Structure formats: structure tokens, C-alpha cells
Amino acid sequence: MPPTTRITWPDLPLHIRSTVESILGDTVTTAVSQQGGFSPGTADRVTTSTGLRAFVKAVSTAQNAHSPALHRREILATSTLPSTVPAPHLLGSHDDGDWVVLVLEDIEGRHPKTPWTQEELTLVLTALTEMARTTTPSPTLETTAERLQEDFQGWHRVVEKPTTLDPWTNTHLDDLRALADHGLAALTGDTLVHTDIRADNILLGPDDSVTIVDWPWACRGPAWMDSLLTLVNVRLHGGHDTTRLLDRLDVDRADAIGVLAGLAGFFTDGARLPAPPGLPTLRAFQRAQATSTLSWIRELLDEH
Structure with missing residues (x-):
């Protein structure tokens, strides 16, 4: 990054x-x-x-x-x-x-390699599954739906203030809005969720331990949320069949697509804004996230 x-x-x-x-x-x-x-x-x-x-x-x-x-x-x-x-x-x-x-x-460790290796991805997904198991019910925090409610309105903001979109996205704007609304409704659960899982928020120790860092977005939500977000990061960096990996998660396919649509709307809406002070790389990252997440949504919808 x-x-x-x-x-x-x-x-x-x-x-x-x-x-x-x-x-x-x-x-x-x-x-x-x-x-x-x-x-x-x-x-x-x-x-x-x-x-x-x-x-x-x-x-x-x-x-x-x-x-x-x-x-x-x-x-x-x-x-x-x-x-x-x-x-x-x-x-x-x-x-x-x-x-x-x-x-x-200070935790001894390094970030996972990107593109992700299968071995490191397995370590992280296993650790996230165990973390979800041991943190249900979670501490008293706001819910994932409350935390992401405004973010998941991204497609509605895009419609209100149009921007340049690729032909597929432009044609499917109404569908993406509906999917994102479904995704927000699917963010139920009582598991501790990090909500910002990426390779740079993970440390792998020399003993193959997994440590999750940077917790400002912690909230309560579905047990599968952090694993799905990991696959979003895997998709961004390439090298894996994320659709097949999604099949291994305990999540309803429609709910997963809805959450991905909400994230894609957030990335698309944010990427068109001026860079915030001190964060010159953020908008480029959001554009890349939007592109990779939308390509995955299209793949999942075509398969469905």
C-alpha cells in the first residue's frame, strides 16, 4: 500500500x-x-x-x-x-x-504478503473464525449496521450527484442501491467485529500467530463480517478465486453480495471526493477498491 x-x-x-x-x-x-x-x-x-x-x-x-x-x-x-x-x-x-x-x-511480526499466499490466508481466516467464536456475545459497542449506515448510502449519493461510471455499473445503479440496502439489513449479530480488516492491519508472528491491530471501527455484527472483508482485500490484490473462497464462509450468498454492494458504493462515492488533508493516497485506494469489489459483485451475480 x-x-x-x-x-x-x-x-x-x-x-x-x-x-x-x-x-x-x-x-x-x-x-x-x-x-x-x-x-x-x-x-x-x-x-x-x-x-x-x-x-x-x-x-x-x-x-x-x-x-x-x-x-x-x-x-x-x-x-x-x-x-x-x-x-x-x-x-x-x-x-x-x-x-x-x-x-x-509492540507486537513482533510482519504484514501478510500481497498478493496473499494460501498459507497466510488460511492462518488469518482460521484466527478470525476463532476470534468470532470467543467474542460472542461481544462487548457493548454500537452495531455494524449503525456504524455503516451512512457509508452504505453511497449509491444513493452517486445517483443524487452523478459521476462517471463504467457502463455495467451505470446500467445497474438501481440494483446496486437495492443490494446495498439488503446488505445493511443483513448486518445483524452479536459478535465483536473489527470492520477494517486488511493486510496492513494484520501482523503475522514468527510462530505463525495472528494479531489484529488498529481497532477504531470495532463494533457488534455478524460473525462472518471480518472474514468477508479479508476476502475483499484478497480480491484487491489478486491471485485467488474469491468466489470459491466465499463458498467456504458461513454466510448467505445474498447477504454477502449485499454487503459487497454497500462497500462498493462507499468506495465509489468516496473516491470522487478531494483528498483529505494529510491523506493523499486515500482516494486512489478507494478507486482501486471500488473497481475490484464491483468486478466481484458482477461475477457473483452472473454466476447466480
């Missing part, structure tokens, strides 16, 4: 760096910025003078007006995750109304 415009540890104000060191109880001596993702804030693996490791995420309104709110949501979600969830522990946080900081456990 192309890097975003990200600040790094040395860019943080002195009082924020001092706050992080207070949380850690030691002086930070090294910091290595991590690329990928869509936050303009820090994503630094830090090490202290005594060898303590941590992962620091910090952002202010100066980088992007909306990013601090996402960090606040992640603090809330991460602090309430059940112990069975394979996620970094929150070591501490800070919020002064402008700067919002998370200090997390």
Missing part, C-alpha cells in the same frame, strides 16, 4: 514525547516509523533505554481534523477488548483535546 504523509517521533511536540515516556516510565532512545495505513499521525516502534518496546500512535488536528476522533475511538475499543482477542494491549493513552496518543504493546 502506498505510504501516506505521516509524521514521525521527532515531529511530536516535546510535551507529547515526555508524556509517552511518562507512560513507559523510561526514556525513548530509538523510534522507527512504520509505513502503510491511512493515518497522518505517528506509527512508531519505540525502544527505551532499558530495552522496553512499545508502539506509539499520536495525531493532532494539525495533521487531519478527523484523525484525533478515530484515535479516541480506538482508545475506547482497545481498552474494552476481551482477553481472547489477538490484539495489542493498551499500555496507556493521552488526550489533551488536540493531541491524542495511544501507547500500545
Whole structure:
């Protein structure tokens, strides 16, 4: 994934760096910025003078007006995750109304390769299935339908303010709107859902462990949601028959197509907007997501 415009540890104000060191109880001596993702804030693996490791995420309104709110949501979600969830522990946080900081456990690992390998995909889907099993019922969070309600209105916004579309999509706009509405209604369930599963939000450990990172979108929803989102990412990078993989998920085909239509509408609608401050690669990513997801929807409808 192309890097975003990200600040790094040395860019943080002195009082924020001092706050992080207070949380850690030691002086930070090294910091290595991590690329990928869509936050303009820090994503630094830090090490202290005594060898303590941590992962620091910090952002202010100066980088992007909306990013601090996402960090606040992640603090809330991460602090309430059940112990069975394979996620970094929150070591501490800070919020002064402008700067919002998370200090997390630093997990040894790397992102899955893209295009995905079959071995790594199997590891991740197995881990997501186990996570869904152990987090039902989920912590008290808003539902997936509540979280995605506005996003899944994307095709309605496209119809209201038309944009250039490929011939198939343009011909099937009414169908896509109806499918997305069905998809939103299908987002029922009481399982903890990450809702933003991609290769860059997953770490594979040297022991084949799977850790899920970046939790601002956590909510309650269907047990199959994160696995379906993984296949959306697999489809984006190519190399697999995602329709055959979908058959292995415990999800109704019509519900899956509806959710894919809702996502495709969100990507299509978002991709035509100006790039947000500090996020120059976001719109290109959304365009690529829209294209790959729509091609999958077309394939599924043709097969059906």
C-alpha cells in the first residue's frame, strides 16, 4: 500500500514525547516509523533505554481534523477488548483535546504478503473464525449496521450527484442501491467485529500467530463480517478465486453480495471526493477498491 504523509517521533511536540515516556516510565532512545495505513499521525516502534518496546500512535488536528476522533475511538475499543482477542494491549493513552496518543504493546511480526499466499490466508481466516467464536456475545459497542449506515448510502449519493461510471455499473445503479440496502439489513449479530480488516492491519508472528491491530471501527455484527472483508482485500490484490473462497464462509450468498454492494458504493462515492488533508493516497485506494469489489459483485451475480 502506498505510504501516506505521516509524521514521525521527532515531529511530536516535546510535551507529547515526555508524556509517552511518562507512560513507559523510561526514556525513548530509538523510534522507527512504520509505513502503510491511512493515518497522518505517528506509527512508531519505540525502544527505551532499558530495552522496553512499545508502539506509539499520536495525531493532532494539525495533521487531519478527523484523525484525533478515530484515535479516541480506538482508545475506547482497545481498552474494552476481551482477553481472547489477538490484539495489542493498551499500555496507556493521552488526550489533551488536540493531541491524542495511544501507547500500545509492540507486537513482533510482519504484514501478510500481497498478493496473499494460501498459507497466510488460511492462518488469518482460521484466527478470525476463532476470534468470532470467543467474542460472542461481544462487548457493548454500537452495531455494524449503525456504524455503516451512512457509508452504505453511497449509491444513493452517486445517483443524487452523478459521476462517471463504467457502463455495467451505470446500467445497474438501481440494483446496486437495492443490494446495498439488503446488505445493511443483513448486518445483524452479536459478535465483536473489527470492520477494517486488511493486510496492513494484520501482523503475522514468527510462530505463525495472528494479531489484529488498529481497532477504531470495532463494533457488534455478524460473525462472518471480518472474514468477508479479508476476502475483499484478497480480491484487491489478486491471485485467488474469491468466489470459491466465499463458498467456504458461513454466510448467505445474498447477504454477502449485499454487503459487497454497500462497500462498493462507499468506495465509489468516496473516491470522487478531494483528498483529505494529510491523506493523499486515500482516494486512489478507494478507486482501486471500488473497481475490484464491483468486478466481484458482477461475477457473483452472473454466476447466480
